Amino acid sequence: MGICQALHKQGSFMYSDLNQRLKADVRLEEGLQACMNCGICTAICPAAEFYEYDPRSIAITVQSGNHEKIAALLESDTIWYCGQCMSCKTRCPRNNCPGLIINVLRKLSQETGAFIKSRMGRQQYLIVKSIGANILQFGYCVHPTSLVPATHPEQGPVWRWVYENMHEVYAAVGANLDGDGPGAMRKISPTDLKELHQIFKVSGGLKLYQTIGHFSQLKAIELGLTDENGDADMEKYTQYLLNE
Amino acid sequence: MNEPDMETKTKIRWSEYNKEIANDKFFYLRSCIRQNFNPGAEKVFLSILQNKLGKEVYDDPHHTTCSGIGYHSDIVPFETFQTMVARQFSLMTERGYKNCAVSCITSFGGYNEVLSTWKEFPEELEKTRENLLKATGRTFEIPENLSHACDIIYKFRKEIAAQAPYRLINKETGEPLKIVDHIGCHYAKIFPEKGVGGSEYSRVLTGMIEAWGGEAVDYPERRHCCGFGFRHYLIKNNRSYSISASRKKFESMQPYQPDMILTNCPGCNMFLDRWQYALAQIEGKVYGGKNGIPVLSHEELAALVLGYDPWKDIGLQMHQMDVEPLLDKIGVEYDPKLKFTGVKGQYINEPEFTGCLARTD
Amino acid sequence: MNNKHVAVIGGGIAGMEAASVLARQGLKVTLIEKQANTGGKLNDWDHLFPDFSSPEVLVNSLATKTKDSGVNTVYNTEISRIERAGKRFELRANQDARFYADAVLVASGFNVFDATIKEEYGYGLFGNVITSVDFEKRMKKHGQLHTIQGTDPKRVAIIHCVGSRDAKVGNTYCSKVCCITGIKQAIEISEMLPDCEVFCFYMDLRLYGSKFDSLYLQAQKRHKIQFIRGRLSEAAERADKSIQIKAEDTLQGRPLRMTVDMVILLVGMEPGASTSQLIQKNQMTVDENGFLKSANVHCARNQSTQEGIFMAGTAICPMAVNETIENARSATTEIIHFFENRRP
Numbered sequence: 001m002g003i004c005q006a007l008h009k010q011g012s013f014m015y016s017d018l019n020q021r022l023k024a025d026v027r028l029e030e031g032l033q034a035c036m037n038c039g040i041c042t043a044i045c046p047a048a049e050f051y052e053y054d055p056r057s058i059a060i061t062v063q064s065g066n067h068e069k070i071a072a073l074l075e076s077d078t079i080w081y082c083g084q085c086m087s088c089k090t091r092c093p094r095n096n097c098p099g100l101i102i103n104v105l106r107k108l109s110q111e112t113g114a115f116i117k118s119r120m121g122r123q124q125y126l127i128v129k130s131i132g133a134n135i136l137q138f139g140y141c142v143h144p145t146s147l148v149p150a151t152h153p154e155q156g157p158v159w160r161w162v163y164e165n166m167h168e169v170y171a172a173v174g175a176n177l178d179g180d181g182p183g184a185m186r187k188i189s190p191t192d193l194k195e196l197h198q199i200f201k202v203s204g205g206l207k208l209y210q211t212i213g214h215f216s217q218l219k220a221i222e223l224g225l226t227d228e229n230g231d232a233d234m235e236k237y238t239q240y241l242l243n244e
Numbered sequence: 245m246n247e248p249d250m251e252t253k254t255k256i257r258w259s260e261y262n263k264e265i266a267n268d269k270f271f272y273l274r275s276c277i278r279q280n281f282n283p284g285a286e287k288v289f290l291s292i293l294q295n296k297l298g299k300e301v302y303d304d305p306h307h308t309t310c311s312g313i314g315y316h317s318d319i320v321p322f323e324t325f326q327t328m329v330a331r332q333f334s335l336m337t338e339r340g341y342k343n344c345a346v347s348c349i350t351s352f353g354g355y356n357e358v359l360s361t362w363k364e365f366p367e368e369l370e371k372t373r374e375n376l377l378k379a380t381g382r383t384f385e386i387p388e389n390l391s392h393a394c395d396i397i398y399k400f401r402k403e404i405a406a407q408a409p410y411r412l413i414n415k416e417t418g419e420p421l422k423i424v425d426h427i428g429c430h431y432a433k434i435f436p437e438k439g440v441g442g443s444e445y446s447r448v449l450t451g452m453i454e455a456w457g458g459e460a461v462d463y464p465e466r467r468h469c470c471g472f473g474f475r476h477y478l479i480k481n482n483r484s485y486s487i488s489a490s491r492k493k494f495e496s497m498q499p500y501q502p503d504m505i506l507t508n509c510p511g512c513n514m515f516l517d518r519w520q521y522a523l524a525q526i527e528g529k530v531y532g533g534k535n536g537i538p539v540l541s542h543e544e545l546a547a548l549v550l551g552y553d554p555w556k557d558i559g560l561q562m563h564q565m566d567v568e569p570l571l572d573k574i575g576v577e578y579d580p581k582l583k584f585t586g587v588k589g590q591y592i593n594e595p596e597f598t599g600c601l602a603r604t605d
Numbered sequence: 606m607n608n609k610h611v612a613v614i615g616g617g618i619a620g621m622e623a624a625s626v627l628a629r630q631g632l633k634v635t636l637i638e639k640q641a642n643t644g645g646k647l648n649d650w651d652h653l654f655p656d657f658s659s660p661e662v663l664v665n666s667l668a669t670k671t672k673d674s675g676v677n678t679v680y681n682t683e684i685s686r687i688e689r690a691g692k693r694f695e696l697r698a699n700q701d702a703r704f705y706a707d708a709v710l711v712a713s714g715f716n717v718f719d720a721t722i723k724e725e726y727g728y729g730l731f732g733n734v735i736t737s738v739d740f741e742k743r744m745k746k747h748g749q750l751h752t753i754q755g756t757d758p759k760r761v762a763i764i765h766c767v768g769s770r771d772a773k774v775g776n777t778y779c780s781k782v783c784c785i786t787g788i789k790q791a792i793e794i795s796e797m798l799p800d801c802e803v804f805c806f807y808m809d810l811r812l813y814g815s816k817f818d819s820l821y822l823q824a825q826k827r828h829k830i831q832f833i834r835g836r837l838s839e840a841a842e843r844a845d846k847s848i849q850i851k852a853e854d855t856l857q858g859r860p861l862r863m864t865v866d867m868v869i870l871l872v873g874m875e876p877g878a879s880t881s882q883l884i885q886k887n888q889m890t891v892d893e894n895g896f897l898k899s900a901n902v903h904c905a906r907n908q909s910t911q912e913g914i915f916m917a918g919t920a921i922c923p924m925a926v927n928e929t930i931e932n933a934r935s936a937t938t939e940i941i942h943f944f945e946n947r948r949p
Contacts, residue, residue: 025322026361026364026365026368027322027361029365030361030364033250034250036770036808037808037855038808038835038836038855039834039835039836039838039852039853039854039855040835040836040837040838040852040853041838041853042835042853042855042858042859042860043835043836043837043838043839043851043852043853043860043861044467044468044838044839044851044860045860046468046469046471046473046485046489047473047485048853048859048860049488049492049860049862050484050485050488050489051485054853054858054859056853056855056858057858080475083469083471083472083473083474083475083476083485083489084316084317084473084474084475085429085430085433085469085472085473086353086429086430086433086434087429087433087467087469089433089434090432090433090434090436090443090444091725091773091838091839092773093766093770093771093772093773093836094250094772095250095251095772095773097434103318103322106318107318107321107322110318120482123475123479123481123482124317124318124319124475126478126479127314127317127318127319127475127478127479128319130478131313131314131317131319131478132314132319132320135309135311135314135320139308139309140276140279140280140308140309141276141277141309141311141312141313141314142276142277142280142313143280144280147280151480153522154483154487154518154519154521154522155518155564156518156521156522156564156595157564157595157596157597157598158561158562158563158564158595158598159281159518159564160595160596161584161593161594161595161596162562164593165586165592165593168586168587168592169561169562169586169592170283171586171587172555172556172559172585172586172587172592173283173284173287173555173556173558173559173561173562174283174284174287174556174557174559175279175283175284175287175559180305181305182303182304182305183287183303183305184274184278184279184283184286184287185279185280185283186305188308189305189306192306192307192308193308195331195379195380195382196308196328196331198379198380199324199327199328199331199375199376199379199380200324201379202327202375202378202379203321203323203324203326203327203375203379204321204323204324205311205320205321205323205324208319208320208321208324209319212319242480242481244481249777250772250777251772255719255722255774255775256722257721257722257724258724259724442724444724444725445724462730462841462842463841464841464842464843464849465841466841467725467839499843499844500844
């Protein structure tokens with residue numbers, strides 16, 4: 001069965017053993033001891049203030065083990081609302097951490113391809129393209145060249161000035177932008193970058209990038225965002241996501 | 245006594261809690277965001293340790309990102325993140341160090357999460373050792389001490405005060421400067437025992453403020469997140485989440501008219517600086533100061549009281565919010581003409597404007 | 606049995622009740638109180654649930670009963686050790702005083718949870734955050750409730766489960782009496798300040814007593830007390846000294862941020878401070894919550910794990926005033942059985 005067909009038959013194939021797969025992640029053991037529904041997490045959750053989001057009910061759903069509800073969560077925007085501040089961890093009177101439960105749900109959503117069912121989930125492709133690519137290309141999550149003022153208007157005129165006079169400004173404050181040896185924003189050497197790549201290869205990092213890419217391609221095709229050969233056109237898909 | 249079903253914390257008043265902070269011989273781990281936006285802060289941190297406090301700190305060119313931002317935006321699996329962290333520890337081991345000094349709060353929280361996981365689940369440590377060995381041929385030791393850069397500045401705050409030519413006192417009025425703090429969420433919210441004074445009323449920044457003559461001011465939304473939200477800032481369409489969280493903080497601190505905001509997190513520092521500008525552009529509102537409230541990190545403030553040059557040494561010109569009002573209140577000597585200059589002191593163009601709003605005069 | 610001597614540790618309501626019953630049965634009883642007066646924590650309390658009666662009347666009547674029954678009451682004496690000496694027990698006090706007894710009844714009571722431990726509630730930092738104990742003390746002393754600014758509060762939030770059912774502060778058990786105390790105090794505020802809005806933030810309303818639910822109904826119906834199902838996450842002082850609080854209204858599924866003039870924390874009960882000392886040098890143990898462990902929770906609740914040492918009242922677990930008194934009486938039955946079944 002192809003993955004396209006699988007996507008249409010989620011109940012039987014894609015989403016088997018959801019509970020077991022959640023429990024296989026040690027972070028669920030840490031994140032969900034037993035929830036008593038008190039709402040302390042939701043009370044101070046920045047995402048709950050901003051979105052229709054309730055970390056308490058996430059904990060309760062996962063605790064219930066209800067397969068349908070968990071499957072629905074994996075396909076929903078809901079699990080992508082958490083901002084990972086982990087304020088919930090500090091306060092829970094039962095030592096739970098809804099933020100950590102979210103990590104486990106997101107992992108499963110990506111592994112099963114459920115993430116492409118929701119607008120917020122689909123954004124993972126954009127993050128792989130930006131942060132994901134930065135990590136492999138530069139050895140940094142962020143690099144000054146990736147912070148283009150046009151797409152970061154909130155960065156303001158000072159950042160624009162830094163960006164436009166990049167090498168001079170970094171040098172003036174004693175940074176070592178793209179230079180050899182130690183210092184801020186130094187160039188990560190090819191040997192070190194190679195080790196980083198190997199780590200991503202061996203420990204499943206690259207595989208996750210590929211999984212996200214793979215399901216995103218399927219979504220692009222489903223949306224008709226294809227080239228003349230009928231293959232997914234990921235530039236069009238990127239534009240689609242940016243405007244979605 | 246029966247074995248309890250739930251681990252309970254001992255009855256501890258966290259604000260009185262002291263964590264262990266190494267005294268010397270640090271292996272430095274840089275921050276992606278700090279290096280990008282405030283590289284001077286990392287430079288002066290190393291300089292304060294080496295030149296003012298006589299400490300040994302090693303800045304290894306071989307370390308990379310910990311991938312923490314990727315981890316918390318869920319594109320980097322936990323297994324990969326653990327192995328990335330293990331590689332940093334391997335470099336530390338290779339250079340003969342046992343104490344980590346961490347620049348980034350996301351990394352700091354991440355390292356602690358990984359260390360805690362390895363303690364709770366030894367099989368995860370074994371898997372990570374295998375992964376790292378297979379990928380790089382490396383082995384590693386677990387650090388004896390892992391401190392954030394702010395912990396180290398806190399530990400030596402009195403030594404810094406003793407050497408400081410400046411105090412956080414308004415030169416004109418003689419009154420202590422009113423300073424609000426913002427602690428990065430991942431400093432102690434995940435593991436209160438890893439923060440000076442726990443997470444609710446951490447003393448790590450207030451301890452510095454008070455040691456250097458200022459007044460730490462409480463405000464209702466002190467513990468609220470700056471709003472980074474990882475995927476929420478990274479995705480342009482979600483950035484309203486980020487800005488609304490910061491806005492909530494500014495609204496909450498505004499009645500106290502703070503002279504500055506002190507942070508310990510590279511991301512928070514940048515956001516609290518930039519969002520003031522963005523909010524002023526969107527809403528026309530300035531939350532304090534002449535044209536915005538200066539936002540400084542623990543390293544930047546330490547360097548400032550120690551008399552480092554605001555532009556050449558600390559790089560405060562990379563902030564959108566003007567720091568000059570703060571410098572003037574403290575009485576820091578600086579040359580305004582040198583703010584926007586290049587390596588050789590030559591003028592290199594300047595930003596369209598600084599602070600929240602363009603000056604109309 | 607008449608020549609047997611029982612030492613009762615603690616002159617609160619449990620100790621007084623048990624001592625007087627035992628003395629009336631003809632036993633020699635010494636009641637040892639660490640403070641200058643008997644009555645314990647009830648001396649600070651203004652009114653009792655569920656009938657709003659006076660604790661002072663109750664304490665006075667118990668004190669009279671104790672005196673009239675011939676109990677020897679010793680004041681200002683804190684027992685630090687109970688040691689077995691042959692078939693008897695030797696009790697040592699702080700000032701080297703010693704007592705000998707054939708049986709010991711520990712009625713050492715509880716400690717009030719120290720709300721400064723729950724830092725996110727700001728007790729000790731913010732003048733308008735007080736505890737349920739502070740409320741009773743203020744009402745007893747002044748008969749009125751004012752904010753730190755000296756004004757009548759217009760909005761009061763009463764917070765349930767402070768220091769109870771909370772792994773973060775080391776107490777996972779329920780203190781049982783706080784829910785009804787909160788409702789009682791809400792009604793008192795409402796009667797005193799009819800314009801004041803009162804909100805109770807609870808997780809579960811554990812109204813186990815026969816008259817408790819009617820008080821709940823009265824609070825809702827007659828006093829318009831609002832009950833919000835959600836635990837308090839944090840309290841912070843605003844510039845005007847009012848308190849900003851955050852909870853989730855879990856029945857609506859929405860976070861809730863509001864400002865109130867005062868916050869009252871319903872502080873829970875913890876094992877008495879002397880408990881850890883009292884279990885040394887004998888076979889007594891504590892349960893998973895740190896209270897004195899019963900030999901059997903069903904049929905030997907008042908028997909400790911050390912033969913000859915008995916327990917009564919809140920040294921065993923949180924309980925209300927009427928339960929404490931009943932529990933003290935049941936302890937006396939256990940002690941009498943102990944002497945009757947013991948071979949001379």
